[in-house]
Amino acid sequence: MHCGYYHSNPWAAESDSTSKIAASNLPVVGGHEIFGTIAKVGPDAEGLVSDDIASLDVGAKRIVYHWLGCSNCTDQEKDNLCGAQQRLVTLRHGGLDGNVVVPHPKCLIDPGDLDPTVACTFGCAGVTAISAVSKILPVPADDPVLLIGAGGVELATISALRAYGHRNIISVGIGDDKLAAASKAGATTVINSSQGDPAKAITEACGGPVLSVVDFVNNSEATAIP
Numbered sequence: 001m002h003c004g005y006y007h008s009n010p011w012a013a014e015s016d017s018t019s020k021i022a023a024s025n026l027p028v029v030g031g032h033e034i035f036g037t038i039a040k041v042g043p044d045a046e047g048l049v050s051d052d053i054a055s056l057d058v059g060a061k062r063i064v065y066h067w068l069g070c071s072n073c074t075d076q077e078k079d080n081l082c083g084a085q086q087r088l089v090t091l092r093h094g095g096l097d098g099n100v101v102v103p104h105p106k107c108l109i110d111p112g113d114l115d116p117t118v119a120c121t122f123g124c125a126g127v128t129a130i131s132a133v134s135k136i137l138p139v140p141a142d143d144p145v146l147l148i149g150a151g152g153v154e155l156a157t158i159s160a161l162r163a164y165g166h167r168n169i170i171s172v173g174i175g176d177d178k179l180a181a182a183s184k185a186g187a188t189t190v191i192n193s194s195q196g197d198p199a200k201a202i203t204e205a206c207g208g209p210v211l212s213v214v215d216f217v218n219n220s221e222a223t224a225i226p
Contacts, residue, residue: 002120003095004033004152031096034064035111035120045105054110061116062108064100066123079107095120121156129156136212137164144168144206147187149216150178157214158185170205172198193221 041056054062069079094100102108111119132153139145145161147154150173161169162185170189171182179190189205191198202210 001034001036001095001098001100002116003031003035004121004125005031005096006033006124029093029097031094032064032066033121033124034066034095034100035061035116036064036095036100037061038108039099048105053105054108056105056108061111063111063119063122064095064102065107065109065127066094068103068107121152125153125156126160128153129160132157132214132216133160133164136214139166139212141165141167143212144170144210145212145214146170146172146202146206146210147182147214147216148172148193150175150182150190151216154214154216155181155185157216158182158187162186170202172202 038056038058038060041058045056054060067079069082070084072084109122111122114122136145145166145168147157147169150171154171154173158169158171167188169187170191171179171187172191172193173179173182174192174194176192179187179192183190191201191205
């Protein structure tokens with residue numbers, strides 16, 4: 001099994017947030033970005049596989065979609081909107097436990113030939129990136145898109161934008177190593193916001209006002225950039 005270590009793991013462990021998300025379910029093992037191998041299939045899964053759902057062959061590699069609903073909603077195709085969430089980490093043991101119980105095969109995605117170390121992140125970082133991109137598109141391929149916060153989710157967003165054919169991606173962050181990773185991922189311009197005048201650098205890189213921005217930081221430092 002491969003499992004990403006997302007920021008929500010230390011957030012839940014090191015703050016009083018546990019009282020808000022899972023106090024009645026502690027202790028809970030973290031890890032919700034999961035790539036694993038089907039080890040066993042329960043009897044209730046029989047007959048649930050369809051053309052839209054990956055097979056349940058034991059030994060098959062699968063990405064786990066962790067936003068699990070109650071399975072009793074009238075619209076069971078929108079588990080992320082369920083009011084009785086059963087998501088991994090906060091209410092169920094996650095991938096760092098070594099084994100995960102998935103309630104329905106629709107939560108398992110065939111990764112194809114993807115590298116497991118990357119594919120495991122798609123259940124959260126990948127979904128977040130696609131969601132962010134969907135909110136700013138359509139944007140002409142050569143118009144600037146500004147991404148604030150050079151981290152893992154931003155790298156996934158760069159990949160998503162590139163996959164959509166976008167060619168003008170500006171990454172803003174504070175670590176040169178992270179900005180180098182963003183450039184390698186496909187960012188056409190990188191700006192270190194801790195150096196010089198970031199607002200001026202962004203305006204120059206964009207050639208004017210920025211119309212498409214995705215902020216992955218959302219703190220006072222990020223919002224201070226005009």
